[in-house]
């Protein structure tokens with residue numbers, strides 16, 4: 001039996017509507033959820049991502065302001081801007097678009113750590129990552145959270161399921177493994193450089209962060225599994241997932257397409273985090 005294709009765009013649209021209602025309530029209390037986006041340099045890709053994040057924020061009724069710093073900005077200039085935004089009460093969320101220009105690459109961690117944890121809507125700050133592991137209240141990283149939200153929206157019981165995460169990063173693999181553990185799953189986290197084939201076959205829920213197009217094929221998947229593909233690999237000018245969609249579609253129970261699966265959910269989870277930040281400010 002063929003899988004159900006998960007429509008991330010439609011799911012994100014519903015969440016945007018709910019967030020829009022929450023934003024209206026906040027505005028009545030005098031709080032306008034506001035996001036500061038910092039873009040350093042002239043990368044057209046980064047500029048496009050920043051525009052789409054600003055648009056998603058405005059689409060939910062919030063306010064987005066982009067601070068565009070020149071390509072040759074110094075670390076001190078960038079840290080001074082973050083410090084100013086940290087202290088600005090009208091700003092609820094701060095995002096520094098990565099990657100930074102080449103001369104600032106080595107300082108990316110220092111830059112991300114400079115964002116106040118309560119405004120860190122990307123959830124890259126060690127305080128947010130640490131609190132996720134502890135199980136305390138914190139922001140959840142948006143790509144990892146997008147995977148969990150997709151699963152929640154499917155309405156399937158997560159408790160007791162075997163989730164296999166083929167991933168490695170602090171944005172996706174590691175946090176999604178912890179989040180699914182928190183939801184009561186038995187979790188196997190496998191580095192994509194390890195031999196992951198013996199594990200994928202055991203997954204009731206398979207999350208992929210492999211970074212190789214079509215690395216996972218139908219015969220590696222347990223029949224009926226939920227397959228969530230966070231991959232976005234550029235092949236001939238097109239975004240291709242880690243999963244070979246056509247063969248996996250014949251075996252899986254549910255599957256996310258690339259594009260149109262995790263991608264649209266990622267951006268809306270950023271706005272979700274922003275609304276949580278604004279609510280915290282409102283004491284709601």
Ligand code: GUN
Pocket residue numbers: 095096097098099122142
């Ligand atoms: N560049 C690519 N993905 C991301 C992301 O999720 N957050 C930030 N800040 N920069 C990125």
